[in-house]
Amino acid sequence: ELAARLKIPFATTSLLISLYLAFSMGASLARRRNLDIIQGGVISLGAFLIAMRPETRLIPNGRAEWILPMPHLGAEGILVAILLAILSVEILAFFHGRRWVIRLPASVPSAVSQPFASLVPGLVVFLTVWIIFHLLGFDLFTIIVNAFQPILTRAGDSLAWVLLMVFLDSALWFFGIHALVLLALAKPIWLGLLQLNQEAAAAGAATLPHIAAWPFYNWFVWAGGSGAVLPLAFLMLRARARSLRTVGKLSAPAVLFNINEPLLFGTPIVLNPIMAIPFFLAPAACAIVSWIALSVGLVGRTYLLVPWTLPVPIGAFVAVGGDWRAVILVLFNIALSGLIYWPFFRVYDRQMLEREAAQNGDAAKDE
Numbered sequence: 001e002l003a004a005r006l007k008i009p010f011a012t013t014s015l016l017i018s019l020y021l022a023f024s025m026g027a028s029l030a031r032r033r034n035l036d037i038i039q040g041g042v043i044s045l046g047a048f049l050i051a052m053r054p055e056t057r058l059i060p061n062g063r064a065e066w067i068l069p070m071p072h073l074g075a076e077g078i079l080v081a082i083l084l085a086i087l088s089v090e091i092l093a094f095f096h097g098r099r100w101v102i103r104l105p106a107s108v109p110s111a112v113s114q115p116f117a118s119l120v121p122g123l124v125v126f127l128t129v130w131i132i133f134h135l136l137g138f139d140l141f142t143i144i145v146n147a148f149q150p151i152l153t154r155a156g157d158s159l160a161w162v163l164l165m166v167f168l169d170s171a172l173w174f175f176g177i178h179a180l181v182l183l184a185l186a187k188p189i190w191l192g193l194l195q196l197n198q199e200a201a202a203a204g205a206a207t208l209p210h211i212a213a214w215p216f217y218n219w220f221v222w223a224g225g226s227g228a229v230l231p232l233a234f235l236m237l238r239a240r241a242r243s244l245r246t247v248g249k250l251s252a253p254a255v256l257f258n259i260n261e262p263l264l265f266g267t268p269i270v271l272n273p274i275m276a277i278p279f280f281l282a283p284a285a286c287a288i289v290s291w292i293a294l295s296v297g298l299v300g301r302t303y304l305l306v307p308w309t310l311p312v313p314i315g316a317f318v319a320v321g322g323d324w325r326a327v328i329l330v331l332f333n334i335a336l337s338g339l340i341y342w343p344f345f346r347v348y349d350r351q352m353l354e355r356e357a358a359q360n361g362d363a364a365k366d367e
Helices: 002-011 014-032 037-051 075-097 110-117 119-135 140-156 159-174 180-202 214-221 230-236 242-255 261-266 273-295 312-319 324-366
Strands: 055-058 064-067
Touching: 014 037, 014 075, 014 180, 037 075, 037 110, 037 119, 075 119, 075 140, 075 180, 110 119, 140 180, 159 180, 159 214, 159 273, 180 214, 214 273, 214 312, 214 324, 230 242, 230 261, 230 324, 242 261, 242 324, 273 324, 312 324
Parallel strands: none
Antiparallel strands: 055 064
């Protein structure tokens, strides 16, 4: 009984990820469209709950109660939550853009007027979802679970997919584009894999089903941030070029907590053909080594979502549920990344040193 009680916090947080996602996605999209974030989140959440098609059953005292299918609140509902959040906010924006809303006098406080302004579009959203899912009997959950989710799950857990994500992440950063563009598209798949691992862990499975959940990338592939740049930051502390040493001193503390923008733009790695080579190779090598290590059971698989700003060994240790072998794998990957960066860094350091010497010589001539 104690074990069951201890699982309650886990079940009401991690196993309800789609429920939280429906609200947060709607609120985030509403903010981007300059709409009220609370109304955007509430309408998206309401649409998601209506789409779940809750059932009724009689309880012992003869009363009827609503039953929500729990799998839909977990990994099975992620894509549905995202789609309904997009639909809800688009309808909300459409009505607000054409002023087809209930408008109260300006003297009325916004806390009162905002709910009235969202009343009509909210009713339209709920009615639309009810017609689609209940009147027409369209079960998007089942379609995704039976058709799309198995394909996405198998593809997202493969080494080929992992390497593709690593390549795209490095490519975006190389051109100075924040990789959030990629994360927005791939994260639902990664979170779905994480949710399935969490459900297996809660059920007491000896081996978790999936390798490439979201924490896998955080802790085993991108140590120090995109490009696995943690060892590079410390190599730069020993650079002969003063500019690189300065960047190393400024960026190393941040890279320890996986914040690498100062290094990427200060070195720079962006549009730098020399440093781009290890920036692509290092995370790819870490991904291959880590994927193999987890696939053959040398290291436990991730199932806990921890803050991405933790130092990498600590984050990896927690994410796999306290497996010390994860720390060894992280340290090995850091050393491997350092070996990959080392020859390219030496070439670039020499170039920067020569450039600084030339600039100092020109300055001396001007004097």
